[in-house]
Amino acid sequence: MTATAAQAPHLSLSDTFYTSLFEVENGERIRACLQCGTCSGVCPFGYLMGFPPGRMIAYLRAERFENVLESDSVWMCVSCYACTTVCPKEIPLTLGLMTRTKEELLLAGNVPTELQDALMNSQRYGNPLGESPRKRAAWTKGLDFDIPTFKEAKRPVDVLWFVSDYPSYHPRVQLTTKAMAKILRVLGVDFAILGPEENSDGDSQRLAGERGLFEMLAEKNGKAFGKYEFNEIITSDPHAFNAIKNEYPKLGINFPVQHFTEFVANRLDELKPHLRDIGEQRVTYHDPCYLGRANDIFDAPRKLLDAIPGVELVEMSHNRNNSLCCGGGGGGMWLDGFQWEKAHVRLSEWRIQEAVNVNADILAVACPYEPPRFEDAAKMVQGAGRLMVKDIAELLADSLEMEE
Amino acid sequence: MNIVVLAKLVPDLVEELEIDDSGIALDMTWLRLIINELDDHAIEEAILLKERTGANVTVLAPDIEGVDDILFTAAAKGADRLIKIVGDYESGVNNLGLARVLTPVIKDLQPDLILAGVEAHEDLDGSIGPLLAGYLDLPFIGYVASIELEEGKATATKEYPGGLSAEMEVALPVVLGIQVADEPPRYVAVSKVRQAMKTAEIEELEAGDFDLSGGPTIDRMYQPEVGESATIIDGSLDDIADSLIGIFKELGVQ
Numbered sequence: 315m316t317a318t319a320a321q322a323p324h325l326s327l328s329d330t331f332y333t334s335l336f337e338v339e340n341g342e343r344i345r346a347c348l349q350c351g352t353c354s355g356v357c358p359f360g361y362l363m364g365f366p367p368g369r370m371i372a373y374l375r376a377e378r379f380e381n382v383l384e385s386d387s388v389w390m391c392v393s394c395y396a397c398t399t400v401c402p403k404e405i406p407l408t409l410g411l412m413t414r415t416k417e418e419l420l421l422a423g424n425v426p427t428e429l430q431d432a433l434m435n436s437q438r439y440g441n442p443l444g445e446s447p448r449k450r451a452a453w454t455k456g457l458d459f460d461i462p463t464f465k466e467a468k469r470p471v472d473v474l475w476f477v478s479d480y481p482s483y484h485p486r487v488q489l490t491t492k493a494m495a496k497i498l499r500v501l502g503v504d505f506a507i508l509g510p511e512e513n514s515d516g517d518s519q520r521l522a523g524e525r526g527l528f529e530m531l532a533e534k535n536g537k538a539f540g541k542y543e544f545n546e547i548i549t550s551d552p553h554a555f556n557a558i559k560n561e562y563p564k565l566g567i568n569f570p571v572q573h574f575t576e577f578v579a580n581r582l583d584e585l586k587p588h589l590r591d592i593g594e595q596r597v598t599y600h601d602p603c604y605l606g607r608a609n610d611i612f613d614a615p616r617k618l619l620d621a622i623p624g625v626e627l628v629e630m631s632h633n634r635n636n637s638l639c640c641g642g643g644g645g646g647m648w649l650d651g652f653q654w655e656k657a658h659v660r661l662s663e664w665r666i667q668e669a670v671n672v673n674a675d676i677l678a679v680a681c682p683y684e685p686p687r688f689e690d691a692a693k694m695v696q697g698a699g700r701l702m703v704k705d706i707a708e709l710l711a712d713s714l715e716m717e718e
Numbered sequence: 719m720n721i722v723v724l725a726k727l728v729p730d731l732v733e734e735l736e737i738d739d740s741g742i743a744l745d746m747t748w749l750r751l752i753i754n755e756l757d758d759h760a761i762e763e764a765i766l767l768k769e770r771t772g773a774n775v776t777v778l779a780p781d782i783e784g785v786d787d788i789l790f791t792a793a794a795k796g797a798d799r800l801i802k803i804v805g806d807y808e809s810g811v812n813n814l815g816l817a818r819v820l821t822p823v824i825k826d827l828q829p830d831l832i833l834a835g836v837e838a839h840e841d842l843d844g845s846i847g848p849l850l851a852g853y854l855d856l857p858f859i860g861y862v863a864s865i866e867l868e869e870g871k872a873t874a875t876k877e878y879p880g881g882l883s884a885e886m887e888v889a890l891p892v893v894l895g896i897q898v899a900d901e902p903p904r905y906v907a908v909s910k911v912r913q914a915m916k917t918a919e920i921e922e923l924e925a926g927d928f929d930l931s932g933g934p935t936i937d938r939m940y941q942p943e944v945g946e947s948a949t950i951i952d953g954s955l956d957d958i959a960d961s962l963i964g965i966f967k968e969l970g971v972q
């Protein structure tokens with residue numbers, strides 16, 4: 315009798331697992347792994363994963379991958395791209411091995427409950443927060459100018475602003491959304507939003523292993539994009555940016571997209587005359603994984619910060635390519651309890667400590683996951699009492715406010 | 719072993735509820751429908767029993783918009799047979815009418831175990847289980863939180879107020895009202911549901927005319943009304959909290 319197979323019948327690998335590993339661009343490079351362990355060493359949670367990426371490959375080779383599936387180690391992966399970036403054999407670890415393994419567990423129904431809720435909400439309501447889809451544009455109320463939806467505008471518009479989930483619904487992140495609206499207005503951008511026709515971009519759900527859900531959400535967004543005339547998409551959400559730029563085209567949904575920081579950096583000359591001194595501030599910048607490492611946008615955000623009079627930009631020890639994940643990626647946003655139980659520390663707390671170490675007044679961010687994550691973390695870190703967390707859009711809007 | 723599970727769709731409270739012009743029903747224009755949460759638990763319990771005993775699971779649901787989704791989702795979880803009861807639900811069907819239509823359908827299926835959510839959150843009536851048990855002349859146990867199956871009998875753990883539980887042995891067939899499944903309802907991947915849509919089949923049965931006699935009629939449906947002694951404090955969260963603190967201080971709360 316084969317004891318292991320009898321005890322864990324649903325944990326054997328699906329027939330498609332190996333082929334799916336190789337379907338990822340350059341996926342076959344996994345064969346060339348040197349077992350150097352660099353990936354596991356750089357992984358922020360590598361020290362407590364039973365199976366960090368390097369060891370996963372070892373078990374794959376030994377045909378003992380069932381052991382990996384039986385552990386819940388892969389749910390500690392926050393899809394931060396650190397391993398992928400350092401691998402000397404350039405193996406697409408995040409997109410391939412890590413995500414495929416999560417997909418395998420998800421298909422077997424082996425998903426932490428916290429994560430299930432976010433996935434169910436995304437399925438039902440088109441957002442992981444479980445908020446009313448009808449109220450997706452409710453954040454626009456209370457602004458002293460109008461934010462048009464495409465449905466209302468009934469005409470071609472230059473820019474489609476993909477607002478995304480947390481910027482639409484999360485009370486803290488809504489402040490950054492309003493700041494962004496203000497900047498677009500000062501720049502005189504002709505834009506509109508989709509409102510209730512917008513769905514979650516689905517990128518973090520994809521990286522949490524729910525590929526089918528990602529495709530469903532992408533199809534809905536693709537349909538909404540196709541209904542209207544516009545020249546390009548902008549978004550403040552690096553995850554949405556990554557999805558629309560790199561993943562939607564694989565599904566035949568092709569639209570040009572820019573991250574908000576790039577879009578504004580390209581128009582900095584128009585904005586500069588309006589920017590006023592915000593007082594002497596020591597600012598450090600956190601590179602979001604899906605803007606920086608995954609998409610190589612490191613300079614635009616720094617250019618914007620440098621343009622604000624009063625800002626002195628300082629770098630933390632982990633910066634640019636070597637940035638430290640806030641812990642929210644790859645489903646981490648919805649696995650806080652699970653990860654806390656394993657780690658008893660949040661990645662966001664390490665990051666706050668780094669900001670404190672460089673004596674920053676302000677931690678500047680460019681991803682909607684971050685203001686709530688870092689503000690929560692700052693309450694836990696000694697010496698972080700006076701550290702402020704601000705989105706770059708908020709800092710720019712503050713600087714514009716000085717003008718009034 | 720045959721298990722029949724009853725499931726239905728109820729208004730999703732993610733959207734605010736409005737009363738329609740008739741004043742006796744909900745306005746359906748913006749209403750979203752969702753599987754009744756306790757029915758979702760009943761399905762989960764049935765699938766867990768199937769995994770333990772190899773039972774055959776049939777899910778039975780009234781044909782209301784969205785029913786295909788909940789049936790295919792049940793199939794993706796492991797349900798063997800899907801049946802929807804087609805009929806005129808628009809003009810309002812009470813639980814008596816539904817139970818009368820379900821009785822012969824369930825008889826034909828010859829189940830050993832009939833599971834229903836113990837109540838649905840849209841009417842908080844909890845009567846489908848007991849009514850069916852009455853019409854089928856079977857025993858009923860409500861507020862069940864766990865089931866063990868043996869040859870010809872079941873042991874159900876029933877919850878009582880005050881944190882008490884009781885284990886009850888009952889001969890099959892039996893109708894059980896499920897309060898909570900042994901494990902939280904599982905998440906099933908969208909790709910699996912899409913697969914089920916291609917492979918699973920939904921059978922349709924005609925309800926015919928509903929006999930609603932003996933049930934209550936709704937005279938008036940209304941939003942909660944402010945009582946005379948109640949004060950609603952309006953404003954931002956901060957304002958409300960400030961006013962409350964003021965009131966507490968005035969009342970001498972330390």
Ligand SMILES: Cc1cc2nc3c(=O)[nH]c(=O)nc-3n(C[C@H](O)[C@H](O)[C@H](O)COP(=O)(O)OP(=O)(O)OC[C@H]3O[C@@H](n4cnc5c(N)ncnc54)[C@H](O)[C@@H]3O)c2cc1C
Nearest residue numbers: 842879880948949950951952953954955957958959961962
């Ligand atoms: C049918 C039913 C059965 C339940 N059974 C259980 C059970 O068995 N066990 C259990 O643990 N829970 C149960 N609950 C839930 C529980 O009663 C509530 O979750 C709990 O009372 C909510 O408290 P809160 O402070 O979070 O509520 P809040 O919504 O903050 O309200 C607290 C009080 O403040 C009042 N209030 C709120 N806003 C204002 C305002 N602006 N101005 C003036 N007054 C205001 C409210 O009317 C309320 O009296 C049940 C609920 C229902 C409806």
Ligand code: SF4
Nearest residue numbers: 347348350351353401
């Ligand atoms: S860094 Fe690359 S080569 Fe080194 S162990 Fe990891 S996957 Fe293998």
Ligand code: SF4
Nearest residue numbers: 357391392394395397
């Ligand atoms: S993507 Fe990040 S969290 Fe995931 S294995 Fe690689 S380094 Fe670790």
